[in-house]
Amino acid sequence: MTLTINVFGDSFPKSVYDAYTAAHPNITIKENRADYGAHHNNLQAHLAAGSGTADIEVIEIGQIAGYLGQGEKFVNFNDQGVDPAQWSPAKIKQATATDGSLVGLGTDIGGLAICYRADLFKAAGLPTDREEVGKLWPTWEDYVKVGSDFISKTPDKKVKWYDGAGHVMTGILAQEKNTFYDDQGEVIAGTNPVVKQAWDLSVTSIQAKQSAALAEFSPEWNTGFQQGQFATITCPAWMTAYIRNNAPETKGKWDIATVPGGSGNWGGSFLTVPKAGKHTAEAVDLAKYLTTPDTAVKVFKEFGNYPSPVKTWDLPEVEDAKDAFFSDAPVGVIFPKSFANLPEQAAGPQSGVIGVALNTALNQVEQGEDPTTAWEKALKDIEAAAG
Incomplete structure (x- = not known):
């Protein structure tokens, strides 16, 4: 059988x-x-x-x-x-x-963290110790500010701060109780200020030239890992395997730090x-x-x-686990911390579709689309998804 x-x-x-x-x-x-x-x-x-x-x-x-x-x-x-x-x-x-x-x-x-290239941080004069790195971005606004600092200081001007803006927005929304749906199951994505704020901050980072504009799971994204085209990535626990499998030669160059805001699940x-x-x-x-x-x-x-x-969660082989690929980062501590105080997140039948619509719109901005036009298109897609 x-x-x-x-x-x-x-x-x-x-x-x-x-x-x-x-x-x-x-x-x-x-x-x-x-x-x-x-x-x-x-x-x-x-x-x-x-x-x-x-x-x-x-x-x-x-x-x-x-x-x-x-x-x-x-x-x-x-x-x-x-x-x-x-x-x-x-x-x-x-x-x-x-x-x-x-x-x-x-x-x-999918507990959240930020995976980062310690070698690229060092080249740009930023801290490399994971504890110090985590202190750089207590908020997502700080993460974007540090991104501009990195862009101005990195000796290789082809290297960007992160892979794609959709992942920044996903990380921001991954720590909120209500994003696309309210507690009654109604779609609020187009009117929820939390969603618009996440969009606006992601657009700000694009306009600051921080994005490598790589679509997730694309061949170009895989190449980005392999060639060190970006310094950070919003990193749920499962992402570590993806990085390891797609860019094995980068072992020891990566490390893992606390996610901005301290919590999140993706x-x-x-x-x-x-x-x-x-x-x-x-x-x-x-x-x-x-x-x-x-x-x-x-x-x-x-x-x-x-x-x-x-x-x-309390087993020694989980709680005490370290990842050699990521410079022996204590993954058994970092990832569970991110969802320890996470609120129960509201979701609905079209949550996935709405997320794709917003990510697609951000990718269009990365390709040169006017942000206002892209947002209005996303709202129409969200309205269509909501029925």
Whole structure:
């Protein structure tokens, strides 16, 4: 029997799959990977058609709300012997459908930090020690101010402060309770001053020539890591694996500092089992295995994805973990600090779509579009998404 799992990005290392198939020699696991947008769009299309889904589908935290009205199309993990206490109440709530069913099991949490190139900081005369670096930007406004300082001092004028403005805005909004939706489930993205302030600060940084204008997950973005085209990046825990895998030769040049504002969550995913899959019972067993505390710790050790099962957070191999690639940064301390006091964030069915609309608009500004025009276009896209 072959079980298929549709993913985006680095979800599980081969060693985790191999351990499962060694204990289940009748099963082969086939992972299919697509980019973030295509993956979620394909899932929605297959659910609507009632066929074509994988046995397991990964859904990202920014997208999960868009599936909660379709609980009947997924296996309810509440009926599958799953202990909800394995995760925080907030994580369970995020994957609980409107009909009360639990449609997803949490894999990781995207605690926020700033990953930075210590060698590029040194060349520009900025501090390189992670504690001192974190003190440079208690707020996002300070982060942008330091960016202008870096741009003026870096000897290589081709090097920018960060990769793309969409990630600056994402980082700012990742520490707010209400961004695109209010507590009643109404879309407020176009009228929420928090969103406009994040947009304006991101535009200010673009106008200050701080952005490398690289679209995330693009070949150009990958090259940016490899060639040191930017000095910092808004860095959820899962980003560390992406940097490590795409630019292995930069080991030891990176370090990790506290995120501006001190908190934030960007990312984290859920495993779902669509009822349209061919092997739902076996898929449930695999999904439960892939989200156990033991497996979550293995993924953390190999990929850096911070585990969501709460009992793992105090384990020595997590709490005391350091990342050699990032100059032995204490990742077991830095990332959990960022979501320790994070408010429960409101989301809605179109949160992912709205985020993409705003990021796309910022990219247009990076390409020369007038900011006011780009903002008005984004508002129209948001209005269309809200229905």
